[in-house]
Amino acid sequence: MPLVIDNPSDEACSLPECIEALAERGFDADDPASTDAAAWWLRRLANNRTFLGDLLVDRLVGRGGEDIASGYGPQAIVLSRPRDNRPGAAFLRAAIWPSPRDHVFQTSGAASFVYGAAHDHNFDFLTVGYCGPGYASDYFEYDYDAVAGYAGEDAGLRFVERSTLSPGKMMLYRRHVDVHSQLPPESLSVSVNVMRLDPAQGWFDQYGFDLERGTVARLLNPHASEAFLRVAVASGAESALDYAEWVGMAHPSDRMRLASFEARADLLGDPAEADALWRAGEVSGCRMVAGAAQARRTTLAAS
Ligand SMILES: [Fe+2]
Known part of the structure; x- marks a missing residue:
């Protein structure tokens, strides 16, 4: 399952400070020092309890916030854009996890928010529970190199555990290793992510899995x-x-x-x-x- 990162701190930073630091250093999950630094900045941002609400209100009342975008649909808010396309560039994203009590969940259905849709990721990312009780996941691992990637292929998934991205919990999701099937939180929750950008990642598969059969169901990132x-x-x-x-x-x-x-x-x-x-x-x-x-x-x- 994703690696839990235990880096407690009382320090906080502003969103621009976090963006600046990540732009300078990037985020390379294969480099422990880079991961520690990115995780430390994400911790400091998560300790800022008002930045997201302030940003969204500014945007709503037309006071700014034009930089933020919902490039991944209404479930994700892109908080910063990478300055360039070099490998290891990073950007910040807030992911929104509606609960069954939320209107948008009732009107759009669980599948719209990828709940119950087991998948891996073709990129590394750090995530922290920012507000709300957090989504739960059934976590699995698999061997990407052993999988050819056609629909119906045995994926060799190994169940690890069910756990929740509770407030303040930080994890590193590893590309092509960690698979999860998410369950909605009890009430609206938000996680904040540091996403690694790699220009080549589009050529590396991200899969959806059929947990009943234990197989690859489909490619999630057609080029x-x-x-x-x-x-x-x-x-x-x-x-x-x-x-x-x-x-x-x-x-x-x-x-x-x-x-x-x-x-x-x-x-x-x-x-x-x-x-x-x-x-x-x-x-x-x-x-x-x-x-x-x-x-x-x-x-x-x-x-
Ligand atoms: Fe995911």
Whole structure:
């Protein structure tokens, strides 16, 4: 499960001070000194009991706060933007966790807030319970390198414990290691995160998991290039088909390879032709494509 960080302090800082410090130092979870420093600034910010309320009121009455954004939908408030795109740059985010008593929970439903949707993360982040009792999670761990990433694959999840991000509790969520399925808090809660930004992270999978089956359910972070490839292939352009064929056999990203096979298979009305394509996928040398191909061929045979 995420590493619990015990760094008690009575010191507090302002939001601009925290933003400035993180901009200077960044956050690299692979470097203990960097993690300690980022966690220390997050502790000081969490000790400032008024910064978030003040910021939101300023925004509501038009007194400022234009810098904050809800780039992740209404559940997250981006409190700072990274100054540049270098690996290890960091930004601050507040995450909002409605309870079943909240109107937005009743109207939008639990799934809108990822409750009960087991997932890992393709980035490291620090989190602290800022206000409210905090969400609970069932925590699991798994071996990212042992997973190819196709839907239905056994993920080898190992249950660790159920625990709550109570007020003041700070944790480091490790990329590709920690998996959690969240339960709503008893009342509205907010956590504050230091998020590590890595320009390459879009190429590393984030998965949703099926806890009943213990399998990978789906990719949670499809790359825009996958969508471009699917649309290009669907257009029927010959250049797109040629390119997709190369992608299917040789692209460095497994997800691009799988997208290529799926896009080309969607064009084939004849089950025998689709089976031949997936048979090529099975022996393409890519575990993700091979796993998906096996499942597709089983479905084709059954129909
Ligand atoms: Fe999460």
